[in-house]
Amino acid sequence: MKIGIIVTTRFEGFYCWPAAPDEVAFLRHEHRHVFTVKATLPVQHDDRDQEFFIFRRKLDAKISELQGADVRTWSCERWAIALLEHFDLEACEVWEDDENGARVSR
Secondary structure (H helix, E strand, O other): OOEEEEEEEEEEEEEOOOOOOHHHHHHHOOEEEEEEEEEEEEEOOOOOOOOHHHHHHHHHHHHHHHHOOOOOOOOHHHHHHHHHHHHOOOEEEEEEOOOEEEEEEO
16 A cells, blocks of 8 residues: 655746747746645655645745746746655646646656
């Protein structure tokens, strides 16, 4: 049996996709999103060896740290990969405005 906790957080970010196809050329210009992150962290037992609130604080801190770099061209997929690798997650979803998103899993 595999057990994991799921933590959800949100952050404001600005994004642009310089290589966007002509059909969606507006994406080439920086625009705002509220990103939602759903991170699934594996745990070893059913007595919460990783506490939700503590893990969410760590997740928020890492997102803030990453935002200090130039991440304005990072896709949802890129954000999910960075968080999955940093925290050794089972899966990570990143959504733009709770409409469109990506899921990366091991």
